[in-house]
Amino acid sequence: MENRSNWIIFLVIAFVIMIGHAYFFSTPPKETQKQGEITTQSPEGSSSTNDSSSSVQFDNPDTEPDPFEEVDSTPKGSLITIDSPLYKGVIDTAGARFVSWELKNYKSSTNGESNDLVNLYNDTQPGFNALLQVKGITLPEFIPYQFNGGNNVAVSEGSTKELNFSWTSPEGIRVNNIFELDSASYLVKQRFEITNSSGDLIQERVVVRWLGKIEAEGRTGSSGRTFIARVSDSVERVNSEPDNTESYKGVVNWFGFSEKYFMSSFLPETGAETVIEISPTKQEGQIVAQFAYPGSSIPSGKSSLRTWEVYMGPLEPSLLKPIGYDLDSAIQYGWFGFLARPMLQFLEWLNSYFHNYGISIIVITIIIRAAFFPLTVKSMVSMKQMQLKTEKVKPEMDALKEKYKDDKSKQNSELMAFYSKHGINPLSQLGGCLPLLIQFPVFITIYDVLRHSIDLRHSPFLWIPDLSEPDMLFEIPYIGIPFRLLPIIMGAAWFLSQKMTPMSTAMGGENMQLQMKLMQYMPIIFVFLFWNLPSGLVLYWTVSNMLSIAQQVYVNRKVMALQGGSK
Numbered sequence: 001m002e003n004r005s006n007w008i009i010f011l012v013i014a015f016v017i018m019i020g021h022a023y024f025f026s027t028p029p030k031e032t033q034k035q036g037e038i039t040t041q042s043p044e045g046s047s048s049t050n051d052s053s054s055s056v057q058f059d060n061p062d063t064e065p066d067p068f069e070e071v072d073s074t075p076k077g078s079l080i081t082i083d084s085p086l087y088k089g090v091i092d093t094a095g096a097r098f099v100s101w102e103l104k105n106y107k108s109s110t111n112g113e114s115n116d117l118v119n120l121y122n123d124t125q126p127g128f129n130a131l132l133q134v135k136g137i138t139l140p141e142f143i144p145y146q147f148n149g150g151n152n153v154a155v156s157e158g159s160t161k162e163l164n165f166s167w168t169s170p171e172g173i174r175v176n177n178i179f180e181l182d183s184a185s186y187l188v189k190q191r192f193e194i195t196n197s198s199g200d201l202i203q204e205r206v207v208v209r210w211l212g213k214i215e216a217e218g219r220t221g222s223s224g225r226t227f228i229a230r231v232s233d234s235v236e237r238v239n240s241e242p243d244n245t246e247s248y249k250g251v252v253n254w255f256g257f258s259e260k261y262f263m264s265s266f267l268p269e270t271g272a273e274t275v276i277e278i279s280p281t282k283q284e285g286q287i288v289a290q291f292a293y294p295g296s297s298i299p300s301g302k303s304s305l306r307t308w309e310v311y312m313g314p315l316e317p318s319l320l321k322p323i324g325y326d327l328d329s330a331i332q333y334g335w336f337g338f339l340a341r342p343m344l345q346f347l348e349w350l351n352s353y354f355h356n357y358g359i360s361i362i363v364i365t366i367i368i369r370a371a372f373f374p375l376t377v378k379s380m381v382s383m384k385q386m387q388l389k390t391e392k393v394k395p396e397m398d399a400l401k402e403k404y405k406d407d408k409s410k411q412n413s414e415l416m417a418f419y420s421k422h423g424i425n426p427l428s429q430l431g432g433c434l435p436l437l438i439q440f441p442v443f444i445t446i447y448d449v450l451r452h453s454i455d456l457r458h459s460p461f462l463w464i465p466d467l468s469e470p471d472m473l474f475e476i477p478y479i480g481i482p483f484r485l486l487p488i489i490m491g492a493a494w495f496l497s498q499k500m501t502p503m504s505t506a507m508g509g510e511n512m513q514l515q516m517k518l519m520q521y522m523p524i525i526f527v528f529l530f531w532n533l534p535s536g537l538v539l540y541w542t543v544s545n546m547l548s549i550a551q552q553v554y555v556n557r558k559v560m561a562l563q564g565g566s567k
Contacts, residue, residue: 076092076094076095076142076144077092077093077094077095077142077144077145078092078093078147078151079091079092079093079099079151080092080093080147080149080150080151080152080153080163081151081152081153082153082155082163082181083152083153083154083155084154084155084181084183085104085155085157085183085184086103086104086105086183086184086185086186086313087101087102087103087104087186087312087313088100088101088102088104088117089101089102089312091163091165091179092126093144093145093146093147093165094142094143094144094145095126095129095130095131095141095142095143095145096130096143096145096165096177096179097126097127097128097129097142098121098126098127098128098264098310098312099121099126099127100119100121101119101120101121101127101264101312102117102118102119103117103118103119103120103186103262103313103314104117106118106261106262106314106457106458107458110458110460110465110466110469118262120262120264120312121264123213124211124212124213124257125211125212125213125286126211127210127264127310128208128209128210128266128310129141129142129208129209129210130177130192130206130207130208131143131206131207131208131209132173132175132194132204132206133204133205133206133207134171134173134202134203134204135202135203135204137169137171137173137202139169139173143167143175143177144167145165145166145167145175145177146165146166146167147163147164147165147166148164149163149164155181155182155183156183157183157184158183158184159183160180160181160182160183161180161181162178162179162180162181163178163179163181164176164177164178164179165177165178165179168197171198172196172197172198172199173194173195173196173197173198173202173204174194174195174197175192175193175194175195176191176192176193176195177190177191177192177193178190178191178192178193186311186312186313186314186319187309187310187311187313187323188309188310188311188312189307189308189309190307190308190309190310191305191306191307192206192305192306192307192308193303193304193305194206194298194303194304194305195302195303196298196299196300196301196302196303196304197300197301198300199300200300201297201298201299201300202297202298203295203296203297204295204296204297204298204304205292205293205294205295205296206292206293206306207290207291207292207293208266208268208290208291208292208293209288209289209290210255210256210257210266210288210289210290211281211286211287211288212225212227212256212257212286212287212288212289213225213257213285213286214226214227214238214239214240214241214257214285214286214287215239215285216239216240224239224259224260225239225257225258225259226238226239226257226258226259227239227255227256227257227278227287227289228255228256228257228258228263228265228330229248229252229254229255229256229276229289230252230253230254230255230325230326230327230329230330231248231249231250231251231252231253231255231276232250232251234250235329235330236248238278238287241280241284241285241286241287242278242279242280242287243280244279244280245277245278245279246277246278246279247275247276247277248275248276248277248278249273249274249275250273250274251270251271251272251273251274252268252270252274252276252291253267253325253326253327254266254267254268254311254325254327254330255276255289255291256289256311258315258330260315260452261314261315261454261457261468262313262314262315263311263312263313263314263315263330264310264311264312265310265311265312265327265330266291266308266309266310267308267309267310267311267323267325267327268291268293268308269307269308269309270293270294272294274291274292274293274294275291275292276289276290276291277289277290277291278290293306309323311323311327314454315330315331315452315454316454317331317341317344331452332448332452333448333449333452334444334445334447334448334452335441335444335448336441336444336445336448339441339442339445340445340448340449343364343445343446343449344449344453344455346364347360347361347364347449347453347455348455350363350364351455356459356460356461357455357456357459357461357467357536358459358460358461358462358464358467358536358539359461361450361467361536361539361540361543362539362543364446364540365540365543365544365547366543366547368442368446369544369547369551372439373551376551377551377554377555377558393418396418397415397418400414400415400418401415446540447537450534450536450537450540451534451537453468453536456468456534456536459536461535461539463485464486464535464539466535467534467535467536467539468534468535468536469534469535470482470484470531470532470533470534470535470538471484471485471486471535471538472484473485484531484535486535486538486539486542487527487530487531487538488527489542490526490527490530490538490541490542490545491523491524491526491527492523493542493545493546493548493549494522494523494526494545495523496549497545497548497549497552498522498523
């Protein structure tokens with residue numbers, strides 16, 4: 001088989017696997033926890049109610065939240081605005097919940113006229129609620145905190161600031177919910193202090209409830225919204241509503257909600273084995289996640305303290321890695337994560353010199369192809385020589401096939417003897433698959449890196465305003481279909497590569513003829529397959545196809561030289 005055939009078969013299989021993986025398995029199936037288990041139960045007590053108080057029954061183990069009852073979770077208190085160099089946030093004093101969190105360094109659109117920033121709580125309920133439960137005492141679902149720092153808080157560059165939300169119950173239970181904000185970080189640290197001045201011993205626990213919106217990622221790579229959690233050694237992702245309550249038991253490093261490039265996550269800082277539950281709600285596309293800290297007893301006059309952190313920012317490895325808790329595992333690196341991380345670092349390093357990710361993608365494509373060039377060329381030259389040798393003796397082979405056309409067994413044995421006599425290896429085509437198999441992990445890796453890297457988001461190149469989205473020159477009038485130039489260039493380069501490498505059919509017969517006809521349509525098919533993929537990925541494949549043309553020219557000339565200047 002000619003080298004082109006190997007390449008196309010390989011690319012078809014690789015691309016089908018990649019697209020199939022992205023399409024069907026963008027949310028991996030639930031993984032069995034190494035330090036726990038996943039169970040399901042019916043969502044008991046999920047009736048709608050406007051009661052905004054909660055009385056803990058402690059019927060479940062201390063680390064298992066009570067069944068969730070839906071309440072009106074819209075903002076109910078005063079709204080406190082926070083302004084820092086990295087973000088602009090809004091906190092509701094009822095529950096001390098995040099209502100809005102705009103990231104100043106990330107616009108929601110590449111439209112030059114739009115100044116809208118990415119808001120992690122856009123079109124969603126407010127963020128998590130830290131609910132205090134005390135046995136035998138009914139406390140508000142959303143604690144009505146008091147905040148004495150004014151309605152507008154500025155966190156100037158190079159500074160930190162504490163926000164103290166406080167409340168005391170009629171029974172004498174005081175809660176201080178203290179936020180520590182850093183102007184240079186997307187990480188918010190919190191202290192939850194409970195002081196018992198009731199005169200009696202109390203049994204308490206803190207339950208974190210988080211209503212969040214989820215939706216599957218679009219088939220074209222558009223951003224979805226996923227519940228995500230790191231429990232023990234597994235990352236759980238849920239982007240469709242479960243039928244029943246699902247429990248994840250183990251050491252909870254973090255949990256929250258993520259989009260393609262951004263995440264809001266809660267880091268409990270317990271280090272103990274606990275439980276996260278997710279349950280469906282009556283609102284379509286919304287779930288509730290619940291996490292319970294282990295309960296404790298507080299004598300009168302004593303206090304209890306729990307700490308946690310909240311990350312609300314971009315899925316950027318350089319920001320997530322220093323935080324710890326394996327928070328960077330929230331980024332979907334794909335099957336070959338051990339290759340994707342250094343590949344991404346290398347791409348970022350290249351961009352530190354070129355300052356344009358389009359150029360950096362071109363350079364990394366050249367480097368990858370150059371690394372495999374000796375092995376690929378050796379294989380291509382060997383197959384080309386075998387093809388030419390086969391073409392020279394094709395008339396004799398055809399005569400032999402015709403002579404024994406009625407006796408297939410005899411025909412095969414005579415053909416094998418003929419191949420041996422003339423030094424033809426009919427299995428030599430398999431040698432051409434070796435460099436392709438070696439490159440397979442690299443193709444998958446670069447696919448995942450370019451598909452999920454936030455660095456490509458809103459990065460322009462030539463006429464393309466955003467390498468993380470499909471390019472569009474204009475919309476075709478009357479039919480509303482976007483016209484994309486880059487996939488067309490890719491298909492043209494592929495077509496030219498095919499024309500430069502005519503395929504031998506000496507040993508193929510009718511099957512080879514059919515294969516040749518099918519391959520003529522591959523560039524067209526792949527143009528449609530790439531039509532809605534991120535332009536950074538299409539740019540990689542386009543440059544790779546152009547390099548294939550140059551590589552084929554080199555191989556053809558090298559083979560001609562080895563053959564004495566003639567075919």
